[in-house]
Amino acid sequence: xxxxxxxxxxxxxxxxxxxxxxxxxxxxxxxxxxxxxxxxxxxxxxxxxxxxxxxxxxxxxxxxxxxxxxxxxxxxxxxxxxxxxxxxxxxxxxxxxxxxxxxxxxxxxxxxxxxxxxxxxxxxxxxxxxxxxxxxxxxxxxxxxxxxxxxxxxxxxxxxxxxxxxxxxxxxxxxxxxxxxxxxxxxxxxxxxxxxxxxxxxxxxxxxxxxxxxxxxxxxxxxxxxxxxxxxxxxxxxxxxxxxxxxxxxxxxxxxxxxxxxxxxxxxxxxxxxxxxxxxxxxxxxxxxxxxx
Amino acid sequence: xxxxxxxxxxxxxxxxxxxxxxxxxxxxxxxxxxxxxxxxxxxxxxxxxxxxxxxxxxxxxxxxxxxxxxxxxxxxxxxxxxxxxxxxxxxxxxxxxxxxxxxxxxxxxxxxxxxxxxxxxxxxxxxxxxxxxxxxxxxxxxxxxxxxxxxxxxxxxxxxxxxxxxxxxxxxxxxxxxx
Numbered sequence: 001x002x003x004x005x006x007x008x009x010x011x012x013x014x015x016x017x018x019x020x021x022x023x024x025x026x027x028x029x030x031x032x033x034x035x036x037x038x039x040x041x042x043x044x045x046x047x048x049x050x051x052x053x054x055x056x057x058x059x060x061x062x063x064x065x066x067x068x069x070x071x072x073x074x075x076x077x078x079x080x081x082x083x084x085x086x087x088x089x090x091x092x093x094x095x096x097x098x099x100x101x102x103x104x105x106x107x108x109x110x111x112x113x114x115x116x117x118x119x120x121x122x123x124x125x126x127x128x129x130x131x132x133x134x135x136x137x138x139x140x141x142x143x144x145x146x147x148x149x150x151x152x153x154x155x156x157x158x159x160x161x162x163x164x165x166x167x168x169x170x171x172x173x174x175x176x177x178x179x180x181x182x183x184x185x186x187x188x189x190x191x192x193x194x195x196x197x198x199x200x201x202x203x204x205x206x207x208x209x210x211x212x213x214x215x216x217x218x219x220x221x222x223x224x225x226x227x228x229x230x231x232x233x234x235x236x237x238x239x240x241x242x243x244x245x246x247x248x249x250x251x252x253x254x255x256x257x258x259x260x261x262x263x264x265x266x267x268x269x270x271x272x273x274x275x276x277x278x279x280x281x282x283x284x285x286x287x288x289x290x291x292x293x
Numbered sequence: 294x295x296x297x298x299x300x301x302x303x304x305x306x307x308x309x310x311x312x313x314x315x316x317x318x319x320x321x322x323x324x325x326x327x328x329x330x331x332x333x334x335x336x337x338x339x340x341x342x343x344x345x346x347x348x349x350x351x352x353x354x355x356x357x358x359x360x361x362x363x364x365x366x367x368x369x370x371x372x373x374x375x376x377x378x379x380x381x382x383x384x385x386x387x388x389x390x391x392x393x394x395x396x397x398x399x400x401x402x403x404x405x406x407x408x409x410x411x412x413x414x415x416x417x418x419x420x421x422x423x424x425x426x427x428x429x430x431x432x433x434x435x436x437x438x439x440x441x442x443x444x445x446x447x448x449x450x451x452x453x454x455x456x457x458x459x460x461x462x463x464x465x466x467x468x469x470x471x472x
Binding site: 002003004005006007008010031034035038039041042043051054055069079102103104105106108109190191 | 321346349352356360419431432
């Protein structure tokens with residue numbers, strides 16, 4: 001299978017990429033790792049007239065803690081996150097999710113920025129970013145704009161990015177002592193998209209009460225779903241209280257809006273939202289209790 | 294440029310130590326560059342949708358699915374294909390492993406399976422069975438001969454450790470690529 005013809009540009013700076021994006025508007029698509037875009041072009045689901053390849057733009061690939069955030073350049077490939085000792089040790093939710101995206105060979109090409117900008121409801125990182133309360137840094141003709149994860153994911157394959165804007169960086173709040181997270185993903189087979197998945201990030205106070213809770217679901221609606229109601233229920237409560245955790249899991253069940261498809265019937269996915277959220281919460285709490293910073 | 298004209302791009306891609314230069318359409322996939330421009334047909338096209346891994350090659354030392362990379366993205370890159378594994382008539386340890394442990398049945402997935410194995414062994418010279426299974430999870434064998442594939446990779450790992458050689462073949466610039 002061969003994609004429809006397109007004009008190809010390979011800018012060597014973000015400024016040049018933004019100029020091209022402004023010039024071609026809706027006709028253009030940005031190419032990062034290509035692991036979702038290229039298959040869609042081959043299947044002729046999309047036929048962009050212009051491809052702007054970001055792979056030669058320098059300075060978009062990094063992982064570092066700075067200014068209260070874990071900062072990830074948009075072109076950072078999954079394997080860099082997976083192999084990062086910093087991420088493995090301090091950001092278990094991110095590490096666990098990235099290590100389960102597609103398969104190891106795909107992870108050598110796919111990028112963190114591409115994953116969030118593609119905004120496929122079955123992509124793993126939108127829910128992770130919602131659970132962390134992450135921020136997306138976009139750069140466009142009018143300069144930089146910081147977008148909260150809750151505003152960023154608008155719908156299936158839709159983000160808050162405006163014409164001419166490019167995602168430059170993802171900022172995750174820096175790991176505090178007694179923080180922890182987990183990503184529980186149910187797959188039909190290795191490398192598949194999730195049937196259902198739950199992303200949980202928590203911070204506990206000195207008496208083991210929930211100081212921060214982020215819960216979000218993958219593959220359970222038209223976009224990643226943040227389960228605000230469950231977060232509110234847990235805030236301030238003891239993390240040893242199993243009935244609160246069960247209540248939160250029940251709210252995840254209610255928040256899920258799955259549809260029946262080849263990965264399973266609607267009722268089953270809803271049940272899995274509950275089970276996975278409960279397990280992810282228990283795991284996140286366990287990790288938070290032993291994380292000293 | 295005129296409306297509707299899709300200009301060709303000049304790319305230079307080194308495959309198995311030999312440089313190939315060509316004017317290609319930007320939509321040309323790396324796997325087609327390898328098979329049709331370089332004439333190296335050992336790299337297979339399987340599912341064509343990034344699932345099966347039959348088209349796996351090394352790009353700058355990492356395994357990638359060459360049906361999901363445009364040739365223009367590989368401009369300037371160093372590619373290793375299955376043809377680059379054998380050296381001076383001697384099989385690469387992973388090839389020897391697949392022969393000795395019967396790591397293939399129909400053989401269609403084998404070139405991709407070999408390249409992922411080479412990448413795995415370059416990262417980890419002594420992988421556990423679980424690690425091997427995780428690394429090859431993006432390479433599908435529809436004969437389902439995974440048990441012997443795992444044995445073959447363990448054989449190769451032992452051999453590479455014993456001989457102390459680099460799993461990723463090195464090519465001297467003078468040496469022409471095969472095929």
